[in-house]
Amino acid sequence: MSDKISYLDLSAQIRGIRKEIDAALARALDQCAFCLGPDVAQFEKDFAQFLGAQHCIGFNSGTSALHVAMRLLDIRPGDEVITTPFTFIATSWAISYVGAKPVYVDIDDDTFCLNPGLVEKAITPRTKAIMPVHLYGHPFDIDPILEICRKHKLPLVEDAAQAHGAKYKGKIVGTFGEMSGYSFYPGKNLGACGEGGALVTNNPQFAARAKSLREHGATQRYYHDELGYNYRMEGFQGAVLGVKLKHLQKWTDERRRVAQRYTELLADTPLKLPREAAYAKSAWHLYVVRHPRRDELKKFLDENGIGNALHYPVPLHLQKAYAHLGHKPGDFPIAEKAAREVLSLPIYSELTDAQIQRVAAVIKKFFQE
Numbered sequence: 001m002s003d004k005i006s007y008l009d010l011s012a013q014i015r016g017i018r019k020e021i022d023a024a025l026a027r028a029l030d031q032c033a034f035c036l037g038p039d040v041a042q043f044e045k046d047f048a049q050f051l052g053a054q055h056c057i058g059f060n061s062g063t064s065a066l067h068v069a070m071r072l073l074d075i076r077p078g079d080e081v082i083t084t085p086f087t088f089i090a091t092s093w094a095i096s097y098v099g100a101k102p103v104y105v106d107i108d109d110d111t112f113c114l115n116p117g118l119v120e121k122a123i124t125p126r127t128k129a130i131m132p133v134h135l136y137g138h139p140f141d142i143d144p145i146l147e148i149c150r151k152h153k154l155p156l157v158e159d160a161a162q163a164h165g166a167k168y169k170g171k172i173v174g175t176f177g178e179m180s181g182y183s184f185y186p187g188k189n190l191g192a193c194g195e196g197g198a199l200v201t202n203n204p205q206f207a208a209r210a211k212s213l214r215e216h217g218a219t220q221r222y223y224h225d226e227l228g229y230n231y232r233m234e235g236f237q238g239a240v241l242g243v244k245l246k247h248l249q250k251w252t253d254e255r256r257r258v259a260q261r262y263t264e265l266l267a268d269t270p271l272k273l274p275r276e277a278a279y280a281k282s283a284w285h286l287y288v289v290r291h292p293r294r295d296e297l298k299k300f301l302d303e304n305g306i307g308n309a310l311h312y313p314v315p316l317h318l319q320k321a322y323a324h325l326g327h328k329p330g331d332f333p334i335a336e337k338a339a340r341e342v343l344s345l346p347i348y349s350e351l352t353d354a355q356i357q358r359v360a361a362v363i364k365k366f367f368q369e
């Protein structure tokens, strides 16, 4: 019982595909296509096909892709976007980058995702979009939110940064809204060897403008139509992602194996375990358990060499960066309780059954002591 178990072991993943990665990087180097280029274009085609979407536009991060999503919808200062307080902060940054206001709506206690039943109350004449998150790889409840969007003529933007290949009622997420944003940050289910992201849409006008916005607002070099950015995906990242995409389904199946095993082994502990909603097939980006004694359990896991993490310890409405919104503790009690109780266990496709058993054994020991 002494071997350490990393929270995440990217080297194990790379070892398994090292030859393919080496060959792809060597080819990219020979081509000298460092910014966008053929590997990025091929990956964009392949990822769009994987999702069943019309267009995928590669970006240098998921944050940039979401920022451009806000630009595509012409969201401006004074506008509001309804979103979740319980996510990685980049979801809110995208809204703030265009000068708009993130309007938070509390989450569902079981899925940790935006609670559709609370959304309509938050709509004002200034609301310009709704941007929920498929958190931890688990889809938010899309249909009731789409219904609200249709009723109020609001676009839906899916933050799918954590949910590559997750399904809602049998269909892959990221294809339900006007557009969606993906992240290929190295630790994601589909991760680059560096930064990366994508904007996905079925709207050809959005796709064309997104391509221009990621390249300084230009469709023709040195002719700039509007304020743009340097948000291009690197050629090397396109090459790496092209290799990894071929393995994604297998890796997701392995994550499901890990999740199922944890669920079996931890069933008789006092932990609240993550469960897929009836409509959902999770991508199992994270396996997040919860318990009121989370901080003690975390310390015990740390002391016993079990990697773990907190996603997320502070909800966005209580972050210092958002103090100007004037929120206080108690505004979004479900998100605040989640932030106090959640704990992410190691989950990756190379995790062995012996390792899963050791994680479970340490957790059981904690509750026996």
Ligand SMILES: Cc1ncc(COP(=O)(O)O)c(C=O)c1O
Pocket (backbone or CB within 6 Å): 061, 062, 063, 064, 087, 088, 090, 091, 133, 159, 161, 162, 182, 183, 184, 185, 196, 197
């Ligand atoms: C929910 C969510 N949204 C947005 C992002 C931003 O993606 P990136 O780190 O690629 O900028 C991330 C990833 O970190 C995320 O988890």
